[in-house]
Amino acid sequence: MDGTAILPATGRPAPSRPLLSVQDLTVQFGTRAGTITAVDRVSLDVAEGETLAVLGETGSGKSALAQALMGLVPGPAGRVVSGRINYDGTDLLARPRSYTRRLCGTELAMVFQDPLSSLNPVLRVGVQIGELFRRRRGASRAEARRKAIELMERVGIPAAARRVDDYPHQFSGGMRQRVMIAMALALRPRLLIADEPTTALDVTVQAQIMQLLADLKAEHRMSLILISHDLGLVAGVADRVMLMYAGRVVETGELREVYQTLAHPYTRGLMASIPGLAGPRERLTPITGSPPDLLRLPSGCRFRPRCGFATEACRASQPDLLPVPTGPESHRAACHHAEEVVADGRSG
Amino acid sequence: MDGSAAGMPQVTDDGPAAGPDDLPPPAGRTRGRPGGLRIVCSLLVVACFVVAAVIGPILLKYDPVATNLGFRLKPPGTRLPDGSLAVFGTDQVGQDVLAQMMQGARVSITVGVATLLLAGFIGVTVGVLAGYFGGWVDAVLMRLADIQLTFPSILLAIFIASILGPSVVNLVIVLSIANWVTFARVTRSQVLGIKRRDFVDATRTLGARTWHLMTRTILPSCTAPIVVVATVVLGHVILAEASLSFLGLGSPASTPSWGVTIANGRDYLSNAWWISTIPGIGLAVLVISFGVLGDALRDRFDPRMTSL
Amino acid sequence: MAGPADPLLSVRDLYTSFPIRSAFLRREVGRVQAVSGVSFELAAGRTLGVVGESGSGKTTLARTIIGLERPESGRVVFDGRDLPDLSGAELRRARRQIQMIFQDPYAALNPRLTVAQIISEAWAIHPGVVPRGRWTAEVKDLLARVGLNPDHADRYPHQFSGGQRQRVGIARALALRPRLVICDEAVSALDVSVQAQVLNLLVDLQADLGLTYLFIAHDLSVVRHISDEVVVMYLGKVVETGTVAQMFTAPVHPYTQALLSAVPVPRPWAAPHRQQVVLAGDIPSPMSPPSGCRFRTRCWKAQQQCAAAEPALVDRLAGHRSACHFPELPARARTAAVVRP
Numbered sequence: 001m002d003g004t005a006i007l008p009a010t011g012r013p014a015p016s017r018p019l020l021s022v023q024d025l026t027v028q029f030g031t032r033a034g035t036i037t038a039v040d041r042v043s044l045d046v047a048e049g050e051t052l053a054v055l056g057e058t059g060s061g062k063s064a065l066a067q068a069l070m071g072l073v074p075g076p077a078g079r080v081v082s083g084r085i086n087y088d089g090t091d092l093l094a095r096p097r098s099y100t101r102r103l104c105g106t107e108l109a110m111v112f113q114d115p116l117s118s119l120n121p122v123l124r125v126g127v128q129i130g131e132l133f134r135r136r137r138g139a140s141r142a143e144a145r146r147k148a149i150e151l152m153e154r155v156g157i158p159a160a161a162r163r164v165d166d167y168p169h170q171f172s173g174g175m176r177q178r179v180m181i182a183m184a185l186a187l188r189p190r191l192l193i194a195d196e197p198t199t200a201l202d203v204t205v206q207a208q209i210m211q212l213l214a215d216l217k218a219e220h221r222m223s224l225i226l227i228s229h230d231l232g233l234v235a236g237v238a239d240r241v242m243l244m245y246a247g248r249v250v251e252t253g254e255l256r257e258v259y260q261t262l263a264h265p266y267t268r269g270l271m272a273s274i275p276g277l278a279g280p281r282e283r284l285t286p287i288t289g290s291p292p293d294l295l296r297l298p299s300g301c302r303f304r305p306r307c308g309f310a311t312e313a314c315r316a317s318q319p320d321l322l323p324v325p326t327g328p329e330s331h332r333a334a335c336h337h338a339e340e341v342v343a344d345g346r347s348g
Numbered sequence: 349m350d351g352s353a354a355g356m357p358q359v360t361d362d363g364p365a366a367g368p369d370d371l372p373p374p375a376g377r378t379r380g381r382p383g384g385l386r387i388v389c390s391l392l393v394v395a396c397f398v399v400a401a402v403i404g405p406i407l408l409k410y411d412p413v414a415t416n417l418g419f420r421l422k423p424p425g426t427r428l429p430d431g432s433l434a435v436f437g438t439d440q441v442g443q444d445v446l447a448q449m450m451q452g453a454r455v456s457i458t459v460g461v462a463t464l465l466l467a468g469f470i471g472v473t474v475g476v477l478a479g480y481f482g483g484w485v486d487a488v489l490m491r492l493a494d495i496q497l498t499f500p501s502i503l504l505a506i507f508i509a510s511i512l513g514p515s516v517v518n519l520v521i522v523l524s525i526a527n528w529v530t531f532a533r534v535t536r537s538q539v540l541g542i543k544r545r546d547f548v549d550a551t552r553t554l555g556a557r558t559w560h561l562m563t564r565t566i567l568p569s570c571t572a573p574i575v576v577v578a579t580v581v582l583g584h585v586i587l588a589e590a591s592l593s594f595l596g597l598g599s600p601a602s603t604p605s606w607g608v609t610i611a612n613g614r615d616y617l618s619n620a621w622w623i624s625t626i627p628g629i630g631l632a633v634l635v636i637s638f639g640v641l642g643d644a645l646r647d648r649f650d651p652r653m654t655s656l
Numbered sequence: 657m658a659g660p661a662d663p664l665l666s667v668r669d670l671y672t673s674f675p676i677r678s679a680f681l682r683r684e685v686g687r688v689q690a691v692s693g694v695s696f697e698l699a700a701g702r703t704l705g706v707v708g709e710s711g712s713g714k715t716t717l718a719r720t721i722i723g724l725e726r727p728e729s730g731r732v733v734f735d736g737r738d739l740p741d742l743s744g745a746e747l748r749r750a751r752r753q754i755q756m757i758f759q760d761p762y763a764a765l766n767p768r769l770t771v772a773q774i775i776s777e778a779w780a781i782h783p784g785v786v787p788r789g790r791w792t793a794e795v796k797d798l799l800a801r802v803g804l805n806p807d808h809a810d811r812y813p814h815q816f817s818g819g820q821r822q823r824v825g826i827a828r829a830l831a832l833r834p835r836l837v838i839c840d841e842a843v844s845a846l847d848v849s850v851q852a853q854v855l856n857l858l859v860d861l862q863a864d865l866g867l868t869y870l871f872i873a874h875d876l877s878v879v880r881h882i883s884d885e886v887v888v889m890y891l892g893k894v895v896e897t898g899t900v901a902q903m904f905t906a907p908v909h910p911y912t913q914a915l916l917s918a919v920p921v922p923r924p925w926a927a928p929h930r931q932q933v934v935l936a937g938d939i940p941s942p943m944s945p946p947s948g949c950r951f952r953t954r955c956w957k958a959q960q961q962c963a964a965a966e967p968a969l970v971d972r973l974a975g976h977r978s979a980c981h982f983p984e985l986p987a988r989a990r991t992a993a994v995v996r997p
Contacts, residue, residue, distance in 0.1 A: 057847035058818070158937070172938045202709040203874060204935045207918035211934050229847065232920030259923055273852035275881035277904065277919055278927060283859070284881070286852030290817045546764040550825070553722050553756045554778045554832065555748045564777075568768055 017089070018045040019223050020069070020191055025083030027061070027068045030076075036294040038064035040247040041083070043321075046191065051217060051224040053238035053255065055231060055270075059291050061247040062227045066195045069225070070110050071100035087191075105136060109184035113196040115176035119168040125152075125179050126164030132186040151182040156212060174205035178212070185216060191223045198233065210237055231270055235259065240330075243267050246292050246302040249321055253331030263324040263333035263342050265307045301336065309337040309344075386644035393637040397630075401457050404450030408432075410604070416442030421620040437622040439612060448604050449627050455605040456634075459519055460586045464578055466524040467585075471531020472574060476562055478532065479539025490536070493529045501526030501588065502595075509597045519598045523585050534577045538570040572649035576642055583638030590631055606631050662736060663697035664868050665721070665836055670694045670730035672713075672720045676943060688942050690716035692892040693730075698885075700835065703862065703869040705883030705900075707876055707915065711939045713892035714872045718840045721870065722756050723747075734836070752782055755829040759841035761821035765813040771799070771824050772809040778831040785832060798827040803857060819850035826857065830865070838870045843878060855882060876919045880904050888912050891942055891950040894969055898976035909978040911951050949981065957982045 027039035038061045046052045056062040067073045068080050071092065085092040087107065092100050100108075112118045120128055129151055130144030139147065145164065152160035155178040168176060177197060184192055194213065198206035214237045217224050228234050234241065235255065242252040243266065251264040262268040269287035289306040292298055298305050301314040313336045321334040326342055335341060416438075419428060424437040428444065436445035478489040505522045512518045542548060543566055551565045592598035593607025601608055606627045613623025673687040691713045698704045706714045719725045721732055723739065732739045734750055742750055758764035765774055772795045779786045779794075786794050796806035802823040813821055822842065829837055839858065843851040859882065861867055873879050879886060886903045888896045888911065896909035907913045910933075917933040924930070935954050940946055946953050952962040961981050969979040 057849065174938055202939070203876070203918045204709060204914060205938060206920075207934050208936075210920075230920055231848075232922045235920065235922050235924050256925065269849055271922060273849045274922060275852075275855070275877040277877050277880060277916070277921055281881055281900075284852040284856055286856065287849040288853070290819060290850065291847075546758045546760055547766040549719075549724055550756070550758060550764050550828065551766070551777060551781075552724060553751070553754075554781050554828075555751050556777075556781045560781060565766065569766070 019048045019088055020044075020046040020225075021084075021086040022069070023084045023086070025065070025068060025085065026081040027064045027073055027078060028081050029064070029078045031295075034295050037081075037247050038078070038294070039068060042244070042247075042249055044242055044249075044252075046223045046225060048190070048223055049217075049221040050240065051226060051238045053234035053241045054225060054227045054244060055229065055234065055241055056244035057229055057270075057291060059246065059294065060244040062244050063195055065244070066110070066193050066225070066227050069193060070104065070108060071097050072110075105132060105187040105189065107189055108191050108193065109187070109189035111177070111180050111184050111192065111194040111197045113199050115173070115180040115200075116168060118180060119176065121168055124165050124167055125171070129164075129179070129183050129186060132183065136187055147186070148182075151186055152179070155179075155182045155185070155216075156208070157182075172205075173201050174208060177201065177205075177209055181209075181212065181216070185220070188220060189222065191225070192217075193225045193227070195227045196229070197226075199229070206233070213237060231259075231274065243270075246294060246297065248302060248318075249334060250303065251331075251333045251335075252321070253324075253327070257327060257331050261324065261327055261331065261342055262345050263327065263331065263338045264303075264335045265309050265337075265341055266303050267333075268341060268345060269306075301334075309335070309340060311336070386640055387648070390637040390641035390644065393633060394641065397453055397634050397637075398457060400450050401453035405447070405454060408444065408447040408450060410444070410447035410451045414443070418442065421616060421623075423620070424622050424626070436626045437620070439609070439623045440616055440620070445609070445623060445626055448609050449606065449630055451604050452606040452609055452627065453630075455516065455599055455603055456586050456589055456631075459516060459523070459589045459599070459605075460582050462520045463523040463527065463585045463589075464582055466520060467527040467581070468531050468574070468578060470524065471528035472535045472567075472570075474528065475532040475535025476539055476567060476570075479536040480543060480558075480562055480566065486536075489532070493532050496525070496529050502592075502597075505592050505597045514597060514600045516599050516603060519589060519592060522592070523588055526588070527581050527585060530577055530581055531574065534573050535570055538573055539566055542566050542569045573646075576646045576649060579638055579645055580642035583635040583642070586638070587631065587635050664700040664735060665698040665870070666731070666733040667697075667717075667721065668695050668731040668733070670717070670720060670732065671728040672716050672725050673728050686943070689892055689945070690942060691720060691727075694887075694889070694892070694894055696887055696894070696897065698836075698868060698870060700868050701862070701866050702884045703871055703882055705879035705886040706870065706872045706889060707874060707879050707886060708889035709874060709915075709939050711891065711942055712889040713942070714889050715840055716892075717889070718756070718838045718870065718872050722754055722838055723751055748782070752785075752832045753834050754836045754838065755832060755834040756838045756840060757822070757825050757829050757842040760845055761818050761825055762813075762845075764825050765821055765828075767813055770810050770812055771795075771804075771816075771827075774813070774824060775799075775809075775828050775831050778828065782832060794831075795827075798830060799824075801830070801861070802827045803853075817850075819846055819853060822846060822850075822854055823857070826854075826861070830861070833865075834867070836868045836870065838872070840872045841874070842871075844873060844875065851878070858882065876904075876915060877921075888915065891939065891945050893950060894979065895951060896976075896978040896980075897969070902973070902976040906976075908972055908976070908983050909951075909980050910955050910957055912978075914954075949979075 022042065022044045024041045024043055025039055026037060026041055028035050028037050040061070042065060044052065054062045054065060064073070064078070069085060073080055080093060083093065087103065119125070126145055126148040129148035133139035133144040133147050134141070149160045149164050152164060157163055157175055157178050168179070171179060197213070198209050201209065210233065213224065216222065226234050226238055238255050240253065241255045241258050243250050243264065245266050251258060251267045258267065262271060266287065272285045273287065275284060287306050292302055292305070300316055301307070301310070301319055304310045304314045307314065319334045319336045321332045323329050324331045324333050324342060325339045419438050419442040420440050422434060422438040424435060426434045426437060428434050434444050434446065436449065439445055439448065474489050478486040501522065504525060508518055508522050548561065548565055551561060556565070589598055589605065590607035590610065593605045594611045596611070598607055599605040609627045610624045613620065616623055670691055671689065671693060672691040673689045675684040676686040676688055677683060678685045694717055696704065706717065708714045716725060720727050727740060734754065737750060739747065739750060769777070772792070775795050775798055776791045779791060795809050799806045799809060804820060804823050813824065816824065843854050846854060855878065858869070862869060869882070871879060871882055880900055883900050885899050886897065887894050888909065890911050896903065896907065896912045903912065904916070907916055914933040914935045917930060918935070921927060937954050940953055948964050949962040949967050952958040955962065959981070967979045967981045969977050971977045972983055
């Protein structure tokens, strides 16, 4: 079986064991037209205080991965078929869902893409933030309110003492996302999963939120899984990246190493698709075609029909996620021609 | 984006996606859809009634003025002097109840469909105009609808029947006046939602005139909910027609609609239950079928519609 | 008829506003000034990028130019003729030459029509552009031109992926052989690899058909890639305008500088001299814009003067204009101080 390699935590002086270690996670969704494997034997590690960026386009399975980590895969259509999610030494999948639920907030927390639909529209935000303290910490009403104001101040909501009594619709998109982050951080989780936290926001507000996440992460020595489609967005925050394509991990490693030495044709295609902000304006060299239909996956490597390096070997077998020959052990790519891709990138 | 409904797996959002030249074959019509069984069953029942209304009176002649006093009030299953079997018995003047019911189904369904067409035409027109133009047009038309709703249709029927006399045409007019508002409201709310959609703007930027936008772009997108409303209204109309006829305000006694038959049998309930009961059951079955059909169609086409 | 030196599109002092209605009786209680006094010119065959955050009025500007909104005042001169002055058939003829590509490829196509019907609808509306007998052939030509399989003309929008639908939208916009195409966030909703394909397509179409683009987007790297000139809008006003080279190498307005610095770049370590400006706060509500300079509430240079008087759009260098009381000279802007409020 391929793709079973367990990644070392990081290249840095590694902590004794990763906070979160996912092995061979497979998530499937039943649709009327057939079963699709949204996440296909994905493994990842996140160390204490580390930020992992999970990158991919629509249909790559990155959001299904996040749902699986939080125990939020929508049933009965979706289910985790196999794999292990080891959080701090406990396999969450071996425990009942209620176990994961108990960890939510205090250990794990999540920030979603659309803050408006994640907030209760008829409750004041202060009440929604404070409820966490009341329910989980047994705080009094006044205490919870004080804590809510404190948190709102910390996430940069101006005039927090006044705005604590406002309803979600009275906040702008950026401020709502701050409220969501405040709620996620209320109980000081050790791992925060942020699923496209800035996609709905303007670029200046996006920069604010990313700055906030980076600051908070440093302050709490919190681990962060940042899920995004934007290669540039995560560059300033993430330590490591993991790129997904059609449910599989195609490339992973230290962010800088991966971005400098693109070892998978897909990663390379994505990079080439981003118009630059400096330098000459050249014609873009995008990836041809569209992502595959998960119901009709091509044989062998899933990226093969769109790949310029594809050969017979790619049709015959799915490539394993293996260390890139010339790079450090942590840089892995799932490509039969990784060496070629790297060499081509260096010469080009 | 509307595809981001909660609980939808993200992977299905991008739908069929392949290279420009290897699109998957057309999908979407093959998946099972909600309400299939209910739609089939209720349609079958409705079809039975329609067939009975169309063919029945040809096979089993019914003469509204004929009497056969020797065979009055015979229970279901009696054999008549002409050799035929009175499956549903005979009434107080010796008429076959089944023949009368089939003739009545003709009246009921004709009145129902005619009302539907008239009310639907008025209602959809008003709804499209109000929704599309908004402003004072909307205000005037919708206040008119409100006034209409506050006016009991029974009262209106008495009023019209007393002026024009009871007739099938008058019945259609009364029922149309009572029912166009439903069409107008549903159409208006649909138009309000659709006219702001990007594809309508896109057609507008092509230079389309108002008429083109209303009839070719907006109206076709409203059809599903209108069909749902029509189905439910048809049931209501048939029931209302029977009620009015029962009260003597609808079809004249010479036209044996179900309401008339039920009313006639009222005096004989103690000794000849079938005269009122059997047409009553027939009416109930038909109206319930339309209700079920409407519900099922709504589930299929417009699960969020709550306007009924 | 416009002479060769005249711009294809000239917008002068355009104002567009929307009524604010009360919940009770829907009475008009005020107006939101979405576009307030925008002027620019766009020469034939060129691309003008319009950038700004949501609430900047860039989409309303596009909708006003194409006639989906009525301007309050100001002129939209297309090919030498003032569009709001035209009426009936003349207006329809003029409008035919301006088409639009919409942001959301899912919402902009009528789900009940096939691709062929969507594209040929334009010809049903404007008889005489393409005779009915040529429709099928013409649809196939257009589909091939935008990179779709011509045999898929009879499919419905839901059978295509997002990128393919956007190509259908482009084919529809081209059906009337327009001279000006307004792209309203035309690539924003697409995945990055598909976005690059569509950008290349737009560039090719411009070269082949001599199109003029008004390209509205919030993504500055995309705008830089496709535009010749750029207009930066903030709360309905133009704050800076110039050529791409001027704007991206030496932005002079603080807002432009902030926007540029907020663009995520994949390899930040490769551009160590990039400014780091993280703006505080959100864009104010257009219902109650700040007095004086509208950007002053988020500007690190703001002084008393900014609240008192509105800065005019002043030419700083060779057509590079900005509206700021404290402009940096374009030549010096490159070394602007690193600011992190």
